[in-house]
Structures are given as structure tokens and as C-alpha cells.
Amino acid sequence: MINPNPQTHYAGPALRQEVETRTLSVLVDNEPGVLARVIGLFSGRGYNIDSLTVTETEHEKHLSRITVITRGTPAVLEQIKHQLERLVPVHRVRDLTSEGVSLERELALVKVTGKGDKRIEALRMAEIFRAQVVDTSIEHFVFEVTGKPGKIETFIGLMTELGLVEVSRTGIAAIGRGAAAM
Amino acid sequence: MARTMTGAEMVIKALQDQGVEHVFGYPGGAVLPIYDELFQQDKVKHILVRQEGGALHAAEGYARSTGKVGVALVTSGPGATNAVTGLTDALMDSIPLVCITGQVPTHLIGNDAFQECDTVGITRPCTKHNWLVKNVNDLARIIHEAFYIAKAGRPGPVVIDIPKDVQFAPGNYVGPSNIAHKTYKPRVKPEVAAVRDAVELMASAKRPVFYTGGGVINSGPKASQLLRELVRLSGFPITSTLMGLGAYPASDKQWLGMLGMHGTYEANMAMHDCDVMINIGARFDDRITGRIDAFSPGSKKIHVDIDPSSINKNIQVDLPIIGDCAYVLEEMLRVWKAKAPQLDKAALKSWWKEIDAWRARKSLSYKNSSDHIMPQYACQRLYELTKDRDTYITTEVGQHQMWAAQFINFEEPNRWMTSGGLGTMGYGLPAAIGVQLAHPKSLVIDVAGDASILMNIQECSTAVQYRLPVKVFILNNEYMGMVRQWQQLLHGNRLSESYTEALPDFVKLADAYGWTGMRCDHPADLDDAISEMINTKGPVLFDCRVAKLANCFPMIPSGKAHNEMLLGENVSDEEVSKAIGKEGKVLV
Numbered sequence: 080m081i082n083p084n085p086q087t088h089y090a091g092p093a094l095r096q097e098v099e100t101r102t103l104s105v106l107v108d109n110e111p112g113v114l115a116r117v118i119g120l121f122s123g124r125g126y127n128i129d130s131l132t133v134t135e136t137e138h139e140k141h142l143s144r145i146t147v148i149t150r151g152t153p154a155v156l157e158q159i160k161h162q163l164e165r166l167v168p169v170h171r172v173r174d175l176t177s178e179g180v181s182l183e184r185e186l187a188l189v190k191v192t193g194k195g196d197k198r199i200e201a202l203r204m205a206e207i208f209r210a211q212v213v214d215t216s217i218e219h220f221v222f223e224v225t226g227k228p229g230k231i232e233t234f235i236g237l238m239t240e241l242g243l244v245e246v247s248r249t250g251i252a253a254i255g256r257g258a259a260a261m
Numbered sequence: 262m263a264r265t266m267t268g269a270e271m272v273i274k275a276l277q278d279q280g281v282e283h284v285f286g287y288p289g290g291a292v293l294p295i296y297d298e299l300f301q302q303d304k305v306k307h308i309l310v311r312q313e314g315g316a317l318h319a320a321e322g323y324a325r326s327t328g329k330v331g332v333a334l335v336t337s338g339p340g341a342t343n344a345v346t347g348l349t350d351a352l353m354d355s356i357p358l359v360c361i362t363g364q365v366p367t368h369l370i371g372n373d374a375f376q377e378c379d380t381v382g383i384t385r386p387c388t389k390h391n392w393l394v395k396n397v398n399d400l401a402r403i404i405h406e407a408f409y410i411a412k413a414g415r416p417g418p419v420v421i422d423i424p425k426d427v428q429f430a431p432g433n434y435v436g437p438s439n440i441a442h443k444t445y446k447p448r449v450k451p452e453v454a455a456v457r458d459a460v461e462l463m464a465s466a467k468r469p470v471f472y473t474g475g476g477v478i479n480s481g482p483k484a485s486q487l488l489r490e491l492v493r494l495s496g497f498p499i500t501s502t503l504m505g506l507g508a509y510p511a512s513d514k515q516w517l518g519m520l521g522m523h524g525t526y527e528a529n530m531a532m533h534d535c536d537v538m539i540n541i542g543a544r545f546d547d548r549i550t551g552r553i554d555a556f557s558p559g560s561k562k563i564h565v566d567i568d569p570s571s572i573n574k575n576i577q578v579d580l581p582i583i584g585d586c587a588y589v590l591e592e593m594l595r596v597w598k599a600k601a602p603q604l605d606k607a608a609l610k611s612w613w614k615e616i617d618a619w620r621a622r623k624s625l626s627y628k629n630s631s632d633h634i635m636p637q638y639a640c641q642r643l644y645e646l647t648k649d650r651d652t653y654i655t656t657e658v659g660q661h662q663m664w665a666a667q668f669i670n671f672e673e674p675n676r677w678m679t680s681g682g683l684g685t686m687g688y689g690l691p692a693a694i695g696v697q698l699a700h701p702k703s704l705v706i707d708v709a710g711d712a713s714i715l716m717n718i719q720e721c722s723t724a725v726q727y728r729l730p731v732k733v734f735i736l737n738n739e740y741m742g743m744v745r746q747w748q749q750l751l752h753g754n755r756l757s758e759s760y761t762e763a764l765p766d767f768v769k770l771a772d773a774y775g776w777t778g779m780r781c782d783h784p785a786d787l788d789d790a791i792s793e794m795i796n797t798k799g800p801v802l803f804d805c806r807v808a809k810l811a812n813c814f815p816m817i818p819s820g821k822a823h824n825e826m827l828l829g830e831n832v833s834d835e836e837v838s839k840a841i842g843k844e845g846k847v848l849v
Contacts, residue, residue, distance in 0.1 A: 108444065111393065112381060123386050154573060161570035167390040167410060167445045 096152035100129065101176040102183060102253045103160065106261060108168040109135045109143040116166050117145055126151060126159050130185075130228075132250035142170070146253050173261055175253050183253045187231045192219040193242030201241040208234045219244075268397045269294035269428040272361060275404035277304050278437050281332050283323060283698055284308065285316035289336025290376060291363030294428035308698060308727060311719035313340050315691035317347020318717070321356045322692030325678045326653055327699045328481055330357040330411050337363045338376030341422075342383065346685055348418045349387040353682025354504060355479055357416035359407050360388075366426040367395060380422045389417030395424070397432030405437040414447025415568040416479055447567060451584035456592045459539070459563045459580050464602030466537035468612045469497040472520065472549075475504030475681070476542020476567060478674045480586035484508070485674045487590035488541065494597060496609065498616055500528035502543050503666055504681045511670035517616065518625070521549045522817050523663040526624035526826055527616055529815075532557050533823035534615070541565045542586045545575040546682070555822035565589045624815040624828050625667050634784050636661065636736045636807040640668035640708065643734060646791045651703045653696045655679065657689040657713030660742035660813045665708040687716025690733060694720055697729040704732070704795060711737040712761055721774035724800045732794050732801045738809045739764060746812045771802035782806035819848035 107113045114133055121128050130148040135141075149159060156174070163172045175181035189210070191201045194217075201220060205212065210224035224234050228251055235246055255261070266274065272295050276284065285308045288296045299307050310316040313335040320331030331351075335344050341362045351358045365374040381393045390410050392403045400423065407419045463469060471492055477484045485508045492499050492515055499509050500520040509516055518525035520532055532538065538560045543549070545564075550556045553575065562578040564571070565586060572581040582589055627637045640661075654669055655678040656662040662679055671677050678696060680688040689707035697705040707714075714735055724731050736742075744759040771778030777797050781790040781804070794801045814829025 112385065112391075115382070116385060119386050154577070158570060158574055161572070165568065165570050170444050 096154060098150055098152055100148065100150050101156055101174055102181060103147045103149060104173045104175055104253060104261060105145040105163055106170040107143050107145060109141045110168055113168045120162055124162065130250040132252055146251055148251055171261060175255055178255060181253050181255050183227060183251050184225060185228050185231050185249055185251045186225045187246060187248045189222045189224060189235060189238055190219060190245040191238050191242045192244050194218060197241045201238060204237050264434045265431055266434050268400050268423060268430050268432065269298045271401050271434050273298045273302060273305060274434055275401050279408050281305055284332045284334050285310055285319040286334030287313050287316060287340060289340050289363060291337035291365055291425050292334060310723050313343035314346055315717050315720040317344050318688050318691035319695035320358050321347065321351050322655060322678050322695030323699050324356050324358060326675050326696040328675065330359055330408055333358065333360045335362050337365055338378045341378055341380040345383060345387055348384055350680055350683040350685045351418035352387050355416050355475060357411040358418035359411050360418060360420045362420055362422045364422045364424040367424045384420045388420050391420035393422045394427055397427050397430040400427065401434045409442060410445060448583050449585040449588050451582045451589045451592055455580065455582045456589065457596055459582060460593055460596045460600060462537055462561055462563060462580060463495065463539060464604060467605050467608035468534060468536040470531045470535040471497055471499035471539045472532060472543055473499065473505045473508055473541045474502040474543025477505055477508040477586045482674060484587035484590055487587060487594060491590055491594050498531055502549055503679060505543060506666060506677045507671035507674040510672040512672060519666055523813055526622050526815055526828060527619035529817065529823040529826055530619045531616055535560045538562045544571045550575060551817045552820055552822045622828065627829055630808065631784060633808040634787055634805060636664050636811050637668055638784060639736055639805050639807055640664045642787050643791055644669040647704060653700060653703055653705045655689040655692040655696060655707045657709045658684045658686045659710045659713055660746065661708055661710040661736040663813045686713040690714060690717050691720045693731040694724055694729055697731050706732045706734055709733050709735045710742060711735055711739060711764055712741045721776055725775045730799050732803065734803045735767060735805055736807050737804050738807050740809065767802050767804035776800045776802050778802050780804040
């Protein structure tokens with residue numbers, strides 16, 4: 080069999096493997112260009128990014144935490160981990176998915192416009208999803224909803240019927256369960 | 262002890278403290294303060310190249326032939342962009358380089374200033390790491406860190422981008438320190454248990470083969486010594502990648518020659534049929550593996566590499582060992598000697614018998630001619646007439662490179678400088694200049710092609726300026742030979758743009774640069790001409806007119822397995838044109 084995708088060398092055995100989704104937590108020095116290094120690595124080597132969040136988490140130590148949701152075969156995922164570890168400002172890479180159950184949360188701001196029944200229904204749904212109204216007028220709401228990505232997806236799906244006009248999502252923040260730290 | 266000095270002074274002081282003797286570079290507006298400091302001292306010598314690309318390749322040649330870090334100094338904008346090819350080349354071949362680039366003053370960054378470019382942005386994917394220095398008080402630390410990053414672990418190029426105002430600004434200088442790097446700590450010593458398992462696997466082998474690469478060379482001369490000891494102790498056959506030539510002496514009877522696309526039949530067949538493969542410092546590159554799912558199907562694979570990301574990247578291995586080749590080999594030898602394993606002598610004997618049968622195919626043979634100089638013959642004669650000298654060989658990229666690898670034998674590491682991973686035409690002449698500078702008394706020869714040599718021909722001028730007697734041996738067939746060979750194999754022999762019309766008269770060109778020009782077009786005159794080239798004092802451009810349409814064999818066509826090699830002897834044009842299937846044509 081021939082490599083059907085000449086742009087990558089991960090063909091061959093890797094092709095027969097199932098594609099999996101993983102959550103990686105990457106602890107990096109908060110220095111200029113570090114995010115570009117991580118993103119450049121993914122785009123340059125043809126890896127996927129489903130979601131990416133980054134912000135400084137330990138100010139005194141100049142550390143930032145990058146949470147990447149990525150997809151690939153086990154061989155590619157192993158490569159991603161090793162390639163990330165090779166970057167000079169990277170302290171640690173953890174595969175939260177393979178290490179057991181991790182907590183994943185996302186926040187979304189959802190703008191819905193409408194009048195009458197649809198508006199009432201939107202507000203009712205928001206209550207069910209424990210979404211907060213953070214801005215309103217007589218013709219719109221902005222809801223703030225947090226939770227697992229699936230919950231956010233469902234909420235947005237329902238709002239689509241009720242006058243959804245705009246969504247902004249933070250991407251996923253994740254952390255391992257239990258007492259151990261990264 | 263911190264001392265106050267300007268950024269530009271710090272650069273020179275840091276280079277001196279790092280033991281740097283030679284810097285290859287080209288001045289320009291954004292590095293003038295550094296050049297001013299260079300002028301006022303004489304510990305660090307500057308080699309003025311003729312284009313920044315030449316500086317990078319010269320630094321590579323210098324680094325590869327000495328094991329030291331090569332240093333380049335270029336200006337902002339076009340200086341930096343011209344450096345990109347050399348940086349990428351060094352990244353692919355794991356060559357330690359520190360490249361200092363000037364940058365427009367901090368307040369102009371982002372303003373599309375004259376000769377501004379986003380150097381750290383452009384060089385991020387083609388360096389191991391890079392820095393934009395915005396505060397002069399970080400500068401000395403960053404330079405020392407840069408030298409550490411360049412040579413630690415898997416070596417590679419780094420860039421330090423220094424804005425002009427930072428070069429002028431006063432700040433505190435700190436010397437090189439031995440403080441451990443806070444994040445970059447590559448593992449060099451192997452896991453003892455893994456080495457023990459590897460030795461056990463090796464000892465049980467019936468059809469073993471060592472497959473070694475540039476990692477052994479990069480690890481230093483000790484690694485080559487240890488490799489030789491281990492290979493001789495085991496009695497196993499050994500082959501190497503293009504990058505690893507010289508780590509094991511080519512004259513030894515256990516040596517199978519180079520493997521891969523243009524490697525020997527015996528090396529590739531041994532790789533295909535082995536039951537235990539011991540990869541030391543090689544990365545299962547696509548030029549080596551050929552068709553991946555048919556690569557050495559029956560073997561257990563041991564993979565020694567300093568870079569964990571090389572493990573299981575292209576080929577799934579059974580026994581990965583992370584570590585520096587010298588440390589791993591030392592441990593392997595220790596365990597081997599302690600265990601004194603009982604080898605399966607009968608099996609090994611019949612394995613060698615098989616190998617001898619493959620050797621008997623004489624895969625490097627070619628049909629010689631009494632009228633035309635065959636390029637293989639030229640390389641053979643060049644080798645025979647230089648082998649007893651203190652010789653270093655560099656190459657450009659193409660057919661001549663493969664013929665040089667096939668016909669010039671290496672007994673020692675660091676003697677062979679070629680652009681393996683990136684395949685950069687124009688590499689050989691500047692690299693030879695770097696090598697010659699590091700080894701002024703040695704014979705340094707760039708085996709070149711007529712097309713490649715023109716890519717950095719301007720560096721002839723550099724060689725003259727620094728009285729570097731490099732010899733450029735051009736296998737001139739008037740074609741981009743490897744392109745033409747692939748067009749013959751894959752594109753119905755439609756030779757699209759692979760013929761160089763209007764080549765310069767290389768003898769006159771040599772003369773114009775102040776070199777000695779020579780030409781030879783008859784095999785009977787070749788030996789005398791080569792001897793004359795060797796004995797000529799200054800640099801020589803040797804225009805060796807070779808048979809125009811010779812192809813480089815043996816060859817594993819793209820998309821084929823190791824045991825589907827094309828051998829040169831009886832290959833007709835038709836066989837060649839049918840050798841690569843439709844799927845193979847999309848491969849490089």
C-alpha cells in the first residue's frame with residue numbers, strides 16, 4: 080500500500096488506527112512567541128486543534144497553561160506530545176485524557192434576539208441550563224453559560240431555534256481530578 | 262561578576278567567552294555596532310562571505326568538521342531571510358549553529374521600517390529556538406543560553422535577533438554559567454534496563470544488522486570509537502545513512518556500504534531481511550525506508566536516539582532507547598562484556614553467506630568507457646588519489662552527491678559534509694570554505710555538479726580573500742542530473758528545464774575569481790589532472806566533463822521496498838520507465 084497522503088510521513092501503520100480526541104495540558108514559560116511556537120508546531124506538522132485556550136496561571140513564575148484539544152491516531156498523538164516537549168519553553172506536557180477522568184469546562188456568551196413567546200422560551204431554557212443573563216434590552220439577551228462542552232453545544236443548539244445571533248466561546252479549560260498537581 | 266558594557270560589546274565578549282574563533286557573516290545597517298566592536302579586537306575573526314546564505318553553510322561546514330558550534334552574523338531584513346535556507350538545512354541535519362541577526366531599533370519594530378522583517382517569526386519553524394532581545398540586560402544570558410541550546414541534546418540552529426538600539430544600550434554583562442537550564446534538559450544517559458534488553462535481543466539475533474546515522478557523528482569521536490568496538494565485538498554487519506558515513510571505517514569487512522534510495526544492494530537487502538535491526542542515531546528517514554509498510558517486515562527494531570520525538574515517528578520500533586549515542590554505546594559495551602553472550606554462530610555464518618551473495622551482485626558496478634569520463638569513475642579516481650591524504654569532502658546536492666557517497670570511502674567521522682535532510686544545492690562550496698578554515702593544512706574538496714555550484718558560486722571570492730585552497734571538483738554533465746534522471750523515470754523522458762544552456766566557461770570563471778581553472782574531458786588524462794588539482798597551491802575549479810546521461814544506480818524507486826531495487830548493470834531505459842508505479846509518482 081502506498082501512502083495516500085504524501086504530505087505526512089505518519090502514514091503506513093498509523094492509518095489503520097482509530098482517530099481519538101485528547102485533551103493536553105501544556106505548561107510553558109510565559110514569554111513572547113510561546114503560543115506562536117505551539118500553534119506553528121500544530122500547523123507545520125499537520126496536526127489538528129479542536130480547541131485551544133491559553134493564559135498566565137502563575138504570575139510569579141511566569142508560567143502559562145495551554146489547554147489543547149486535539150485529534151489523531153495514537154501514533155500521531157504520541158508524536159504531538161513529544162514534539163511539544165521538544166520546544167524549549169515547554170516545562171511539561173500532560174495528556175489528561177489518557178490519565179483518567181479530567182474536568183473540562185467552557186464558558187460561552189450567547190446573544191439571542193426576539194420578542195414574545197420565543198423570548199420567554201429562551202429565558203426559560205436559560206434557567207434550565209443555569210445560564211446567567213448578563214445583558215438585556217427589550218429585544219435581546221446575552222446569556223453567560225458555563226459547563227462541559229456538550230452542555231454548551233446543547234444550549235447553543237436550542238437557542239438556534241429561539242433567535243440566536245452570536246456566540247463567543249472561551250475554549251476548554253481542563254484539569255486532572257484528584258489531589259495531584261501537574 | 263557583572264560588568265557594564267554596550268550590547269554590541271557584550272556580543273563580542275560573549276563570543277570570546279564561548280571560545281568562538283571564527284564568525285561567518287556579512288555587515289549591514291542593523292549590525293553596524295557589532296561590526297564596530299569586531300573591528301576593535303582580534304580574538305574573534307570574521308570571515309566575510311559574499312551572500313548570507315554562504316555564511317550559514319560555511320558555519321555548518323565548520324561545525325560538522327570540528328564538532329564545535331558554528332557562528333554566523335547577519336543584518337536585519339534580507340540578511341536574515343537569506344539565512345533561512347542555511348538555518349533549515351542545519352535543523353534538518355542537526356548541526357549546532359548560533360546565528361546573530363541585527364534588527365531595526367525596538368521603537369521601529371512593526372512599522373515596516375527599512376530592512377525590517379519579522380526575523381523571529383520567519384525563523385521560528387526553522388530553528389531549534391530563537392530570541393528577540395528587547396532588554397540589553399538579558400543579552401549576555403541569552404547568548405550563553407543560545408550556545409547551550411544549540412549543542413545540547415539533538416543539536417540544531419538558534420537565532421538571536423538584536424535590535425540596533427539594544428546593541429548601543431549599556432547593560433550588565435554576565436559570563437557563561439553552568440546553571441542548569443530551567444526547561445531544556447534532554448536525557449543523555451539511557452535507561453539501563455532498556456540497554457540490557459537490547460543486548461539480550463542482539464545476542465539472540467540470527468540475522469542482525471547495525472543501521473547507524475548522523476547521531477553517532479554528532480555525539481563526538483568517542484561514539485564512533487565505541488561503535489567500532491561494539492560492531493567488531495559482535496561481528497554483526499553494519500550500514501549507515503548518508504549522514505553517518507565515516508563513523509565506521511568503510512575499509513572494514515563488516516561494512517556493507519551506505520543504505521537507502523541509492524545505497525548498496527547488500528545494505529538494503531540486509532535491512533529488509535534482518536531479524537534484529539540496531540538503529541543507532543538515525544531517524545528512519547523516507548530516503549532510507551522506502552515503502553513504509555514493506556520496510557524490514559520480519560525484524561525486531563532497537564532504536565537509539567537522543568530525541569524522543571524520533572521514536573515511532575516513521576517506523577514503529579520494539580525497543581526504544583533515549584540517550585546520547587556515546588553514553589548508550591558505552592553502556593551497551595559494558596553490558597555486552599559483562600554478559601559475554603553466546604551468539605548463534607551457525608545462524609550468523611549463514612547470514613554472512615547470504616550477505617556475501619548480495620555483495621557479489623556488485624551493485625555499484627557501472628559500464629566504464631574509454632572515450633568518456635564516467636562520473637562514477639571520476640569519483641573513484643578522486644578517492645584513490647586522495648585517500649592517503651588528510652582529506653575532507655563536501656558536496657552539493659544531486660547525482661554527484663550520491664556518486665560521491667558511493668565511491669568515496671570514509672575511515673573517520675567528521676570528514677564528510679553533505680546536505681542530507683534538506684538537500685540544499687549550493688551547500689558544498691561555502692561548507693568547504695568553513696571546513697578549510699578549521700583545517701587549514703588539510704585537503705578540502707567540494708564534489709559538485711554544474712548546476713549546484715552556480716547556486717553559491719560567489720563564495721569563490723571568499724576563498725580567495727582568506728587564502729583558502731579549497732578544490733571544487735565539478736562533475737559537469739550540463740544537466741541537473743538527478744532531475745533529468747527522475748524525468749526519465751517518471752515523466753516520459755520529457756526533460757523539462759533540466760538542461761542548463763549557456764553554462765559559464767568554468768576555467769575562465771575560475772580565472773576571473775583568481776582561482777586556478779582546469780578542465781578534463783578524457784579518462785586517460787583524469788589521473789594526472791586530479792593530481793595537478795591536488796598539488797596546486799590555491800583554490801582550484803576543476804571542470805570534469807563527464808558522460809552526460811549517466812544515471813545514478815542502484816536505486817530504490819519511490820514507493821518501492823528495499824528488495825525491489827533497480828540495479829544499474831542491466832537496466833534498460835524501458836525497465837527504468839516502468840519501475841515506478843502511478844502511486845510512486847506522487848512521492849518525492
